[in-house]
Amino acid sequence: MLVLRPVELTDLPQLQQLARASLVGVTSLPDDTERLRTRILDSCASFEKHVEGHGPENYFFVLEDRSTQRLRGCSEILATAGFSEPFYSLRNRHFTSASRELNIEHGVPTLSLCHDLNGHTLLRGFHIDAALERTPSSELLSRARLMFMGAHAQRFAQAVITEIVGYSSEDGQSPFWDAVGKHFFDLPYAEAERLCGLESRTFLAELMPQYPIYVPMLPEAAQACIGQIHPAGQEAFDILEREGFETNSYVDLFDGGPTLYARLSNVRSIAQSLTATVQTAPAIDALGRYLVSNDSLTGYRAMVAELDVQPGQPVNLSAELCAALNVTDGSPIRLIAL
Template structure:
């Protein structure tokens, strides 16, 4: 059985292996033991805090194969993007110029460095083993974060965003970076992303051009990357699009990947998740497949389970399910159908 739970310090060696296997552009998962250790400790401290409103907290989850005692994925929720330092992105909007004498008005798309997305909750760090891609466990890894938000809504903002990794070649070449960022840093795309993972994007963003970049002046290959998703990032995009997330006018300042946006209260898993109580049973006449979580904080757990859910009645869980979720008879649980 696979279970999603908060990361622990003992996960560090396996977490670093996940970092080595992760997609270039997932800067929140750096292949560096000290940085990962810091991220784990930050998550543990966040879960220990008594929080009344969203702040700098970061919640780091891992997907564990309980039988093999092996981590097979990870994902994160940053409660407030831009809380400690600006969260930079590029705003892609039309710049309109006009000539009254010639009676001409012309709109040109332009990219402007901004931190408009400060204050929103940020989903990040999604990575899953290749053999689990496009399975229900990808849904678990992504959407169980939303069940956590539903259970602890005071810890999160009214808007949730996520950046989807933009296009780069198998050789690690990003046409967007080569046309924009590389002119300001003599670094290849992969090295710039690595530095962002180890440090932060702020020191790089502050050296980016402060004036609008007119899109038609970029090479066509770079223009084609604006809002384009890396093939390995498509699943993360698809899951959240089904949740009601939409693209907006913001893109990643390094690879041009799209940003997804949703009002927290409108996200499907948050708005439509159901609450019930657990009941240990010896057998289940399953009628559907669900994502199921407890409503704990430090002891948060979530699994995929085939259940017989009936509104107003306890939900029968097998002994293995109860152990995985760390619940007993009468414990509150939360579920959403797959």
């Protein structure tokens, strides 16, 4: 039985194993013991903190197999991107030039360094065991974060974004980085991403060109990377696209991967989820598969379960499911059909 819960300090060794297996470009999951320890402690403090608005908090979740106590994945929410330092990205927009004498107007796509996305809530750190890809467990790992946000909306911004990892080759080469960032740092793409995970993207972004980059002047291979998704990042993209997230005019600073955006109130797992109360029962006549979570903060739990859900009625849960979800008779729960 797989259950999503807040991270704990005792998860550090297993979390570092997940970090070693994560995709290059998932900079929020660094393979560094002290950085991960700090991230875990910050998350624990965020869950304990009383807040009335979104701030610097980060909420780190792990997917645990309760029978083996093995971690199978992780995901995270940063309540406010750019709260303590600018959140840099590249704005992908057309620059229009015109000549009255020649009666010519021409638009050229450009990339401009910006921090327009400061203040948005950021989803990051999604990683799941390869054996669980394209299964309901992936939906749980990604979407249960959104259900948590629906239960505690005051902790988050009205808009939420996420960066999808862009294209890189099997040997860790990024045509986009080689054409843009490498000229300013003389670092391989994988090393730049590693440093970003260990430190921040600010010190790298501050050395990037401050003037627009004209896309047609980039090599064709680099141009093709703009907005392209790494094959291993496709599932994360697909799940959130079904949630109502859309691409916008921003791409990742290092690999040109797309940025997804949604209004929190329009996210499917929030807008279409049902709330109900728990009723313990020895047996369940399951009629459908659901994502189900409690509405707790530090005791947050979410899982996939076969249930009989009737709007306006209590939902029957077995004793095993109640224990996994950390709920009892009368506890509020949140559900959405898979």
